[in-house]
Amino acid sequence: MCGGVAIILDFFEENNQFKNQDDSMAFRFVCNSLSFQIDYEVVDKVKGYFPHIGVTAREGICVLYRVAGDNNWFNINSYANVSPINITMSHFVEKDEQYEIIIFGPIIGKLSKLQVIIPDDAEGSIINPNPNRNMVVAGGFNSFGIGCTTTGCMFSNILERKFNANVSHVTFNTLNYLENVCHYYKKGVPPVVDVGILELDNYTQHESLVEEVLPDVIRFMKLRCKHLIGWYSISDSKDFKKIIANNTIKDFIYNKDLEVLDLSYLHDDEHKEMCTFSDVYINDTGNIMIYKELEECIRRVTKWNI
Amino acid sequence: MEYLTSVRNHLKTINENNIQYLNVMNHPELVYGNTVVSNKVDFCKYTEDIQEEMKNFGTVVNNAMQHLKTASCGCRIRFRTTSRRLVFKVELKRPSYFNNMVGWNSSGLEIFIVDEEGNYSSHRIIGPQDGFRIFAEQIAIPPNSSLCIFLPNYNTILNMLIGIERGSRIKEFKYPKDKRNPILFYGNSITQGASASKTSNSFPNIVSRRRNQDIINLSTNLCCRATPKTAEMIGDINCEAIVIDYSKDVPNSEVFKQTHENFYMKIREHHPDKKIIILTTALYNNWKEYKEFDDIIRQTYENAVKRGENTLLLNQRELFSEEEYDYVAIENNHYTDYGMFKVADKICELLDS
Numbered sequence: 001m002c003g004g005v006a007i008i009l010d011f012f013e014e015n016n017q018f019k020n021q022d023d024s025m026a027f028r029f030v031c032n033s034l035s036f037q038i039d040y041e042v043v044d045k046v047k048g049y050f051p052h053i054g055v056t057a058r059e060g061i062c063v064l065y066r067v068a069g070d071n072n073w074f075n076i077n078s079y080a081n082v083s084p085i086n087i088t089m090s091h092f093v094e095k096d097e098q099y100e101i102i103i104f105g106p107i108i109g110k111l112s113k114l115q116v117i118i119p120d121d122a123e124g125s126i127i128n129p130n131p132n133r134n135m136v137v138a139g140g141f142n143s144f145g146i147g148c149t150t151t152g153c154m155f156s157n158i159l160e161r162k163f164n165a166n167v168s169h170v171t172f173n174t175l176n177y178l179e180n181v182c183h184y185y186k187k188g189v190p191p192v193v194d195v196g197i198l199e200l201d202n203y204t205q206h207e208s209l210v211e212e213v214l215p216d217v218i219r220f221m222k223l224r225c226k227h228l229i230g231w232y233s234i235s236d237s238k239d240f241k242k243i244i245a246n247n248t249i250k251d252f253i254y255n256k257d258l259e260v261l262d263l264s265y266l267h268d269d270e271h272k273e274m275c276t277f278s279d280v281y282i283n284d285t286g287n288i289m290i291y292k293e294l295e296e297c298i299r300r301v302t303k304w305n306i
Numbered sequence: 307m308e309y310l311t312s313v314r315n316h317l318k319t320i321n322e323n324n325i326q327y328l329n330v331m332n333h334p335e336l337v338y339g340n341t342v343v344s345n346k347v348d349f350c351k352y353t354e355d356i357q358e359e360m361k362n363f364g365t366v367v368n369n370a371m372q373h374l375k376t377a378s379c380g381c382r383i384r385f386r387t388t389s390r391r392l393v394f395k396v397e398l399k400r401p402s403y404f405n406n407m408v409g410w411n412s413s414g415l416e417i418f419i420v421d422e423e424g425n426y427s428s429h430r431i432i433g434p435q436d437g438f439r440i441f442a443e444q445i446a447i448p449p450n451s452s453l454c455i456f457l458p459n460y461n462t463i464l465n466m467l468i469g470i471e472r473g474s475r476i477k478e479f480k481y482p483k484d485k486r487n488p489i490l491f492y493g494n495s496i497t498q499g500a501s502a503s504k505t506s507n508s509f510p511n512i513v514s515r516r517r518n519q520d521i522i523n524l525s526t527n528l529c530c531r532a533t534p535k536t537a538e539m540i541g542d543i544n545c546e547a548i549v550i551d552y553s554k555d556v557p558n559s560e561v562f563k564q565t566h567e568n569f570y571m572k573i574r575e576h577h578p579d580k581k582i583i584i585l586t587t588a589l590y591n592n593w594k595e596y597k598e599f600d601d602i603i604r605q606t607y608e609n610a611v612k613r614g615e616n617t618l619l620l621n622q623r624e625l626f627s628e629e630e631y632d633y634v635a636i637e638n639n640h641y642t643d644y645g646m647f648k649v650a651d652k653i654c655e656l657l658d659s
Contacts, residue, residue, distance in 0.1 A: 049307075049435045051409035052503070054636075060405065064632060065591075073632040074591035080405050091593050149408050149501050150636045158633060273507070274647045277410065277431060283503035285643040288633045 004120035011114040011126065025151060025169065026129075026160050027103045027114055030068075031089075032096050033122030038063070039084035041113035042106055050108070052277050054149035056080040059109040062152040063087065064161065068098040071306075073161050076101075078150040084117070100127065102161055104151040107144060129166035133304070134191070135159060136225065138170040138184075138217075139199025140177035142233070142282055142290075153284040155291040156197075162295065163306060168193070175204045178213045185220035195298055196225030200232045200260070201245045203280045210241070214248050222257050227301040229259045229294065233286070235267035235279040259301060261293050307432070310440040313395040313465045320444045325393050325469035328476060330383060335478055338520050339381035339457075339488075341543065349376040349462060351524055355535040363531055367555075370528040373400075378457035379498045380491065380510050380523025383468075384420075384479040386452045393444045393469030394432060399462035401439040406636055407501045409433050412460035416506040417445060420452045424482065424518035431504055433458070444469075452479050454515075456506040459499030460527075485519035489657065490543055492536070493551030496588055497525035501640040509641070510549075512650035517657070519546075530555040532569035541576025547657055548573060551585040554639060559598040567606040574615060581616050583656050588622045588639040588649075590631040618656045625652060 011027045038061065045059045056062060060080025064073045074092070079085050093099050105111040118124040137143050137156040145154040152158075160167040170190075172180040181198075184190070198221060201210050222228055230249065234241050242264065252258040266275040266286050275286035282290075298304065308319050316322070330336060331347045342348040352375050360371040376399070396415070403409045410416075414433035418426040434441040447453070457463060470476055480486065491497055491510040499508030506515065514521040522543065524536075532552050540548065552569060556562045574582065584607050586600045603619070610617035625648045626634045634645040641649065 047437075051414060051431075051433045051435070054408050054501075055403050055405045055436070072628050075632055075635060075637045076591065077637040078406055091595065092591065147503070149406060149503060149642065152636065153633060153642060161632070273428060273512075274643050277504060278428075283643060284633070284636075285503070285647075288642070288644050291633075 006120055007118040007124055009116040009118065009124060009126050025105045025157060026167065027105070028100060028127040029116055029124055030098060030100050030127055031118055031122065031124035032098045033118050033124065034090040034093070034095060035086060035088050035119065036124070037084045037086055037117040038103065039113065039115045039117060040111060041083065042109040043112045045109040052147050052281055052283070053108070054078070057107055057145060057148050057151045059106045061106065062104040062150045064102050064152060065089070065092060065099050067093055068100070073102070075152060078152065104157050107151060130164055131166070133163060133165040134193035135163070135165050135167045135195040135197060136170055136190070136193045137167055137197045138181045138221065140171070140202045140205065141173045142202055143169070143199045144171040144173045146173060147277060147281045147283045148287060149284050153287050155287040155294065158288070158291040159294060159298070163298065163304070176206055176209050178205060178209050178217055182213050182217050182220065185217065185224065190224050192224050192226070194226050194302060196221045196228045197294060198228065198230045200230040200249065201234065201241055202232065203234060203238055207241060207244050210244055211248050214245070218249065218252050218258060227259070228257065229261065229297050229301070231261040231263055231290065231294070233263040233266045233282065233290070235264065237279050259297055261297060263290060263293055307434070308442045309434065309438045310395065310442055313397050313440060313467050317442050320393060320442055322393055322469060324472050326472050327395070327467040327469045330466040330468055336383050336385050337381060338384060339522055341522060341524070349378050349381060351375070351522070353535065353539055356533060356539060359533040359535050360529055360531070367528050367531070371526060374460065374526045376462040377460055377498065377526065378463050379459040379508065379525060380521055381457045382514070383455040383457065384453065385476050386450070386479045387470055387474060387476045388450055389447070389470035389474035389476070390449050391444060391446055391471055393442060395442045395467040395469070396440070396463065397465035398434070398439040398458065399464055401437055403436045404460055406640065407460060408503055409436060410504045411499060411502050413458045414505045415458065416456045416504055418454045418456070418506070418515070419447065420454050426454065426515045428506070454479070456511055459502070459505050459508055481518065481520050485517060487544065487546040488520040488522045489513060489547050489549065490540060490545040491521060491523045491525060491549045491551065492530070492540060493525040494530035494554040495527035496554065496640055497523065497551045498527055500527070501636045501642065502646050503643050507643045507646050509646045509650040509653065512647060513653050516650065516654050525551070528555055532565045534572065537569050537572035540573050545580065547581040547583065548577065549583045549585065549653060553587045553596070553599050553603065556599070558595070559602065562599055562602050566602050567609065570606050570610065574610070579616060581618065581657065583618045583620055583653060586619065586621045586623065588635070588641065590623070590635045591638045593638050618659070620652055620656060622649060625649065
């Protein structure tokens, strides 16, 4: 970048809505430049055994664009370990054409710096989270993004961009995540959102916890979510868990407090090769399928016209 | 999993007292997908001539060829065994993962159990942690299993030992007689397998599994340049059908015009009757520079049809709606499994047509 004074969009500057917003992974801006730079830093990286997560999903960023007037998003690329990065938009847009960028942060590390540098002959501004369409995704490692090559493939992030929504995450990469979700809702008063999406159970969570804690989690979330959608995807080898989960939540379903999606078919013979790594972990396509199911359900319950 | 300094190391956490090892590198009859026939396993699929040609495309391309020419994409180890426990000791060339690929694709081995009807069932995926390249792992398998192990798409196996229980047997596990003639894939980084979630989910590997058929995957990141020597090499390989995914690594439409149909024609000279499937560009973010490419591909196809040749066209983008483009691939063209399976299914349909 040379010439006059570049425009710097600093997502973490003091007065910005993104400051201290740990539970959101998405950062948006609008621009009309044929190129820009992203300068970012990731801290709290974790070394560990992650053969089922892409490096950029662990500790990098994922960048997509859409041109003004088009609903469809397109990938640019994902990046890790190199910053700043130069992005050439002339491959995709014409001179002065306006477009929107969304940047998804990492799932294992944490963004400590995110600046976009735009040449002085162009315009650009940060888009604040959409206050009219809020969602929260709560759950365990599947909702956390474990199994994704890039963060753009996470079902929560697909929802974020396709619904033009503000999606916050209450997700935990722990075996018994319901305890963490329960604690999150018990300890504070999170903002009311339009849609809550709760991973009701997974392969590894202890069964007794589902019986003991899940009803509390649903009750807490119901207070903070106008619509609550629960889902699970459990392979046949732990079929008994579906019975426990369904028995635990049947009153909520009966009272129409909760929509439930049983997505266990991701593990059946027809889908498991494409959608899962094993009985435990889903992959990118598992996330895509979850998004597709949730999309239909969200449209139905919210009547959002998108 | 145990990390080692050499595959000769004794294991500390895996009991190998009752294990006898077979050095895979000495048993090419167990390895499928290579082009070189020799008494040692040679994962390099390219002739010296082709490697030499890559120098004409600059340092980056030449380096890619040198780094990836021995990648085991599309290669499989197949055997039957009476052992109920297997111990793998594997030495890979590259310790680190690629940015936009999970480790279980670039450096993973996926073990499938194959039933008598040729149905594949995934049993385990093994692969090292980022930063490690020599490792050992054990798995339990049902007795008298027939196994097909898909090898890393973006790494090279330098050494590999398979341990079986002492006294148990291991023997060849060939494809059915009518599925031994391979389908040959020629392509780029996508065809090599980026960015499937696991090594078995590149579309050539899915096709192999779906049809229970041998394949050769002659695809290397950045090196899909449609050179004369490559056409000759493909011409010399006895195969059932050929899938050409040539477009991604071409710098501009002028070069593409000069090379696409010529390359096809050279291959066709050697294989006058074989089914050839030509793939259009896989491009899912409206990258402007590639827009003319599909017209050039279509022209090659239409000319072939006019000549009455056994040639089919697979329009990759027509498999998806534009709304799906942001999850079909992770950037402009490297498919997620969602994309890989759709392309594989279509190739299978065209092969059967």
